[in-house]
Amino acid sequence: MSNRERSIMSSFDYKKNSVRAGYFIMLLALIALAAAMLYPFGTTILSSFKTKQEIFSFPPSFFPQQLEWSNYKEGFKYVDLIRAFWNTLILFAGNATIPLLVVGLAAFSLSQMKLPMRKGITLFFMSTLMIPSATYLIPSFLNLQSLGLINSYWAFWLPAGANAFNILLLKGFFDGINKELFEAARLDGASELRCFYRLAVPMSIPVFSTLLIFSFTSTWNDWYWPSLVLTAPEKYPIASVVYRNIIQSLNLSWNVKFSVLTVIMIPPLLFFLVFQRNIMHGLNLSGTKG
Incomplete structure (x- = not known):
């Protein structure tokens, strides 16, 4: 007998299409939640390397065209x-x-x-x-x-x-x-x-x-x-x-x-x-x- 603890769902349950669909939906929800939480951090870090013109450019760009390290020195x-x-x-x-x-x-x-x-x-x-x-x-x-x-x-x-x-x-x-x-x-x-x-x-x-x-x-x-x-x-x-x-x-x-x-x-x-x-x-x- 295997000493591995049995999880809530068995390997047979994972083969069901309904279970796979549920896990796929949960995975999408987790990815969306992670993106929503990480977006402010990414915006703050990447914007610290932008020029003043890039900050107010339209349409806005997520990544800076070049790294402006002088922003840290001035700050x-x-x-x-x-x-x-x-x-x-x-x-x-x-x-x-x-x-x-x-x-x-x-x-x-x-x-x-x-x-x-x-x-x-x-x-x-x-x-x-x-x-x-x-x-x-x-x-x-x-x-x-x-x-x-x-x-x-x-x-x-x-x-x-x-x-x-x-x-x-x-x-x-x-x-x-x-x-x-x-x-x-x-x-x-x-x-x-x-x-x-x-x-x-x-x-x-x-x-x-x-x-x-x-x-x-x-x-x-x-x-x-x-x-x-x-x-x-x-x-x-x-x-x-x-x-x-x-x-x-x-x-x-x-x-x-x-x-x-x-x-x-x-x-x-x-x-x-x-x-x-x-x-x-x-x-x-x-x-x-x-």
């Missing part, structure tokens, strides 16, 4: 990407540390500790996911202003510790860990903090890696919130710098703008391609272990 004159990149890394460092210290402990408490009204607290966190983020934007700004945290990176790090989605994601993973491991550690005299850092965290590397990747992409792409809480331009992350100095600029041609957008698009794409396995593995584990 770097209008934005300090090195400082903006450093500011973004500082924000990411705080946003990556907070989930481990605060969100992880909250999720561990709801999952492995006998808290009063634990189900009610979990339901409260779930209900906050239904609230649009625009409704608490102004209250959050006023709270940070009353605390004197405007124009400070703490205006980003403190809200990162109150992310209900991350709490529920980690809780779903912690629920799948055998509770007997923690009971045995407690019998040996381990505290709850020791159980978390010595047992829960090492076994939760995939889901924590997923949170770090999500944190990186959100920090890299966020421009609206930094524009509200940061008043000093030298503290702006890369998305805010590009939006203010490139997107809103009326003096730059579109080919130069596309060159800067291409440069800042590369790091998150590489980050995702390298760690995409961690993303899928972490989400699958957190979704099936509950």
Whole structure:
């Protein structure tokens, strides 16, 4: 007997014309979806090598007639990407540390500790996911202003510790860990903090890696919130710098703008391609272990 696992459909099913037609339709749909998703990236990259005349030519051309590398040189004159990149890394460092210290402990408490009204607290966190983020934007700004945290990176790090989605994601993973491991550690005299850092965290590397990747992409792409809480331009992350100095600029041609957008698009794409396995593995584990 073959040890190969049987799929949903057998080899006999694949010989049917109706099954082949269905797979052909799904293949066309996937190709159309992939083309729709890749088209903006291709347009941005190829337009960064075009001349100003090619950008506004009609009918428009997808590929440039020649590669204009001078667009990148001119684009770097209008934005300090090195400082903006450093500011973004500082924000990411705080946003990556907070989930481990605060969100992880909250999720561990709801999952492995006998808290009063634990189900009610979990339901409260779930209900906050239904609230649009625009409704608490102004209250959050006023709270940070009353605390004197405007124009400070703490205006980003403190809200990162109150992310209900991350709490529920980690809780779903912690629920799948055998509770007997923690009971045995407690019998040996381990505290709850020791159980978390010595047992829960090492076994939760995939889901924590997923949170770090999500944190990186959100920090890299966020421009609206930094524009509200940061008043000093030298503290702006890369998305805010590009939006203010490139997107809103009326003096730059579109080919130069596309060159800067291409440069800042590369790091998150590489980050995702390298760690995409961690993303899928972490989400699958957190979704099936509950």
